[in-house]
Amino acid sequence: MKGKVWIAAVLGIQLLVSQPLGTATAAEAPAAPSIYVNKAQLPLQKEPLLVDQRTYITAEDAARIVQADWKLSAGTGVLKRSEKLSFTFDVNAGKVAVNGKWIENGQGALVRNNQVYLPLRWIVEQAGGSVVWNPEKKAVEIVSSTHDEDLVFPKEDQLTSDEKAYIEKVHKTQGIHQQGNLYVIARGESPNPGYSLKVTGTEWSWEQLRVFVKLTKPEPGMMYPQVISYPYLVVIADLSPYSTVVFLDADTKKPLFAS
Template identity: 65%
Template sequence: MKGKILLAATLGMQMLVAYPAAAAPASPAAAHVYVNGEQASLEKAPILVDQRTYVSASDASQILQADWTMSAGSGVLKLSDEQSFTFGLKDGKVAVNGKWSEKGQGAIVRDGQVYLPLRWLVEQAGGKVAWNAEKKAVEIMAALHEGSLVLLTDDKLTKEEQAYVESVKKKQGIYQQGKLYVVARGESPNPGYGLQVTHTQWSWEQLLVYVKQTKPEPGKMYTQAITYPHIVAKADLPPYTTVVFLDADTKKPLFAPEK
């Protein structure tokens, strides 16, 4: 049985005047997105255009565990070696696996930020979308590979698990206790330093987890306070499989010493 990941994007009930797609203004949508029942931390609030919910490209990559890259005039959201989406940022066109699609839903650029159509992307990735009138939420069921990695916040851990995280998070490294994994960056001078899982990939009997070491944004002021960036996850894996954490930028083992 394939694992399932549940995303619930709670949408505000608001009426919009019908506009052509190219001219439709963006309205704020609800900012709550839940992954596996847990609220995701979004960098940008979603927007609602022609009754469609758009999320920032960086948030879409987090939700779908994909890799987002930009070049001149286009952006690519890569879910795996077999599946990718290319968005034309000037003409609104979209290509699925390298082939331009007339039925695809393009990206929207607002104030220099790229937004991608959430529902269309999830359905293209094999997911199912349903409206829950009682909860007033969009529920998305997306099929995943058997066995998966689920990111957790500290408040969702048992007291024993929290104690384990506290015991290892201050020293850089990758730690494991049963199905629980802790990826710790170590001491950092301000909150601008962090860790982010960009995507996962299966390779034979290994689950490859790509982690990006984020840095402070140029010109942005941060509170000078010691932090200990870390990621906590649980892996439910088939027998004889292992988890390998890789640097999303170098594709080498995470925290590997530089030569």
């Protein structure tokens, strides 16, 4: 998962901030570019701007790229990714705050034709990523920070007595149960042991660890004792402060047990 590319943006070499522009005036980048989020194409709604060797995209495009919410009211715009990370832009003063703290050397928003534009590279780097140019793909890539965290499936002798007691308490109730960095993924009551759960993979999207869980069913032709069972998995995820974890159905890609 280290250094995993989550977004490749075909914005053209003009978007490289290392390319001298020779002027501080804003200019629209040629051709409406598209980006790729987890290999899915995501066209920008409006062309980016190049200002002082920096790339700016609309606040709405920025929100879609970094999976955040954007709200603008009375000259103040808020780009909120989670409870742990948000950006506040004073559009009139050109100031920006991260998590409520105003940044002295932060890059503020721009307004062009009544449209708010935000600095692409600065936002990505504040969110823990980096922007690089891939000469082979001829694309700008936004690369996630290195993650040393991984999903661990602890053995029983590695659990504390409190953790064992918690597992015993919740493992029969369907859902995702959390105690600290320990998660219990419980399927709930099943008619026989042929029903189970299996983690099929993980991936990082920004600072979110996505865990894909498959709800398996009895194999055709197999005989199982008709005994009520309560399938569950126990995992440990040691994540950095800005990271979160979400469990998804491996088949539907929707939140596990959403229905």
